[in-house]
Amino acid sequence: MRMLKSLLLRLVSLSVTLLILSLTVFILSRLMPGDPLTAFYGDVADTFSDEELARARAYLNLDAPLFPQYLTWLSHTLQGDLGFSYRYHMPVAELLAPLIINTLLLGALSFVIIFALALLLALLCVRYEERLIDRAIRAAGTVTYLLPSFWVGLILILIFALTLKWLPASGAYAPGESHSLSSRLTHLVLPVTVMVLSHLWYFGALLRNRLADEVREPYVLNMRAAGKGRWAVLVTECLPAVLPTLFNVMAIAIPHVLSGTFVVEAVFNYPGVGAMAVESVRNHDYSLLLALILITSLAVVAAAQLSASAGGRLDPRLKRSARERCV
Numbered sequence: 001m002r003m004l005k006s007l008l009l010r011l012v013s014l015s016v017t018l019l020i021l022s023l024t025v026f027i028l029s030r031l032m033p034g035d036p037l038t039a040f041y042g043d044v045a046d047t048f049s050d051e052e053l054a055r056a057r058a059y060l061n062l063d064a065p066l067f068p069q070y071l072t073w074l075s076h077t078l079q080g081d082l083g084f085s086y087r088y089h090m091p092v093a094e095l096l097a098p099l100i101i102n103t104l105l106l107g108a109l110s111f112v113i114i115f116a117l118a119l120l121l122a123l124l125c126v127r128y129e130e131r132l133i134d135r136a137i138r139a140a141g142t143v144t145y146l147l148p149s150f151w152v153g154l155i156l157i158l159i160f161a162l163t164l165k166w167l168p169a170s171g172a173y174a175p176g177e178s179h180s181l182s183s184r185l186t187h188l189v190l191p192v193t194v195m196v197l198s199h200l201w202y203f204g205a206l207l208r209n210r211l212a213d214e215v216r217e218p219y220v221l222n223m224r225a226a227g228k229g230r231w232a233v234l235v236t237e238c239l240p241a242v243l244p245t246l247f248n249v250m251a252i253a254i255p256h257v258l259s260g261t262f263v264v265e266a267v268f269n270y271p272g273v274g275a276m277a278v279e280s281v282r283n284h285d286y287s288l289l290l291a292l293i294l295i296t297s298l299a300v301v302a303a304a305q306l307s308a309s310a311g312g313r314l315d316p317r318l319k320r321s322a323r324e325r326c327v
Contacts (some may be wrong), residue, residue: 014301018294022077025293026070029286036062039283040086060086073290083287087279092291096273100295102172103272106188106264107257110195114257115250117200122207123234126215138208141201149198149260153267156190170269191264198260203249210245214238255300 037045037056048056057063061072076083082092121141125134144152161169168174168187177183214220215238223233262274269275273292280289 014298017301018297021297022074022290022294023070025290026073026286027066029281029284029289030066030069032281032284034284036060036086036284036286039285040089073287077290077294082291085285085288087283087285087288092287095288096276096291096295098178099271099273099276102270103261103265103274105172105184106191106195106270106272107261109188110192110199110260111250111253111257113192113196114199114203114253115246117196118204118207119246121200121204122211123239125204125208126211126238127230127234129212138201138205141204144197145199145201147197149194149263150267152197153190153194153264156193157268160190172271187270191268191270194264194267195257195260199253199256202256203253206249207242207246210242211238214241217241258296258300 035045037048037053037060040060041048041056045053045056054063061069064072073083080093082096084090085092085095088095121137125137128134157169160167167189169190172178172187173180173183174187211234215234220233220237223237224230258274261272262277264270265272265275266278273296277289277292277296279285280292
């Protein structure tokens with residue numbers, strides 16, 4: 001019963017969050033300067049007479065009051081209809097499908113590499129705390145974190161794409177090779193490298209500091225005094241103890257990684273959700289913009305809820321706290 005109540009509360013919280021967010025974005029998008037008719041009809045919209053403009057706005061339902069427009073959009077969305085793109089003249093769902101796949105490949109691959117390396121570097125730093133390896137990793141990580149990602153991307157393009165010609169400079173795959181895994185992976189090398197360099201040490205430092213605190217706990221000191229090796233204590237005792245922190249950090253990382261794809265996709269002309277979001281804002285493509293916001297927001301909120309649930313299961317203290325709140 002408590003589990004069902006907790007699940008219902010989370011679903012209600014998620015629904016209210018998405019509803020408020022969608023309404024806010026809907027209103028703000030309508031208040032932006034510019035006219036979506038230009039995106040739909042092109043430059044020919046500038047030659048329309050007042051009567052033609054009125055008919056065009058009525059055709060796109062832009063002449064209705066703001067709130068009824070939102071209710072119409074919400075009704076269609078709840079039925080699975082994400083609307084029609086003004087700029088690309090096609091259903092938003094069909095337009096987004098390949099872009100979501102591209103962004104998922106970029107984001108998921110970057111996410112896995114970031115946390116695999118962050119955990120490895122954190123373990124190395126704590127194992128050799130305040131020694132040369134620890135100091136070198138911290139210094140290099142700080143430098144790469146502070147470098148602007150767009151600048152790193154341009155430097156990598158200059159070296160590996162234009163000078164050495166080892167890797168492609170843009171796109172998600174070579175022409176006609178959308179189903180080629182090797183082509184996709186080759187085009188992902190530089191974007192993923194920028195994503196990893198931009199985010200690695202932020203999360204590596206969080207995990208390092210958490211592990212450094214854990215190795216100073218009395219139970220760890222007792223094990224070390226009993227003769228158990230430092231690596232063994234780190235891996236078998238300290239690492240499981242920081243798993244809830246790791247899951248929470250991974251949840252925090254999702255919006256960071258998603259926002260990072262916006263910059264990377266722009267630098268490498270990578271056809272994904274981030275690049276399309278920028279285009280939808282520029283072209284006042286309301287339906288496309290709202291769909292993109294909802295998808296990314298749903299991913300962020302769902303990941304946060306999953307992290308809270310997983311953290312509670314892994315950490316008995318969090319589990320007890322959650323039970324006390326439900327009583």
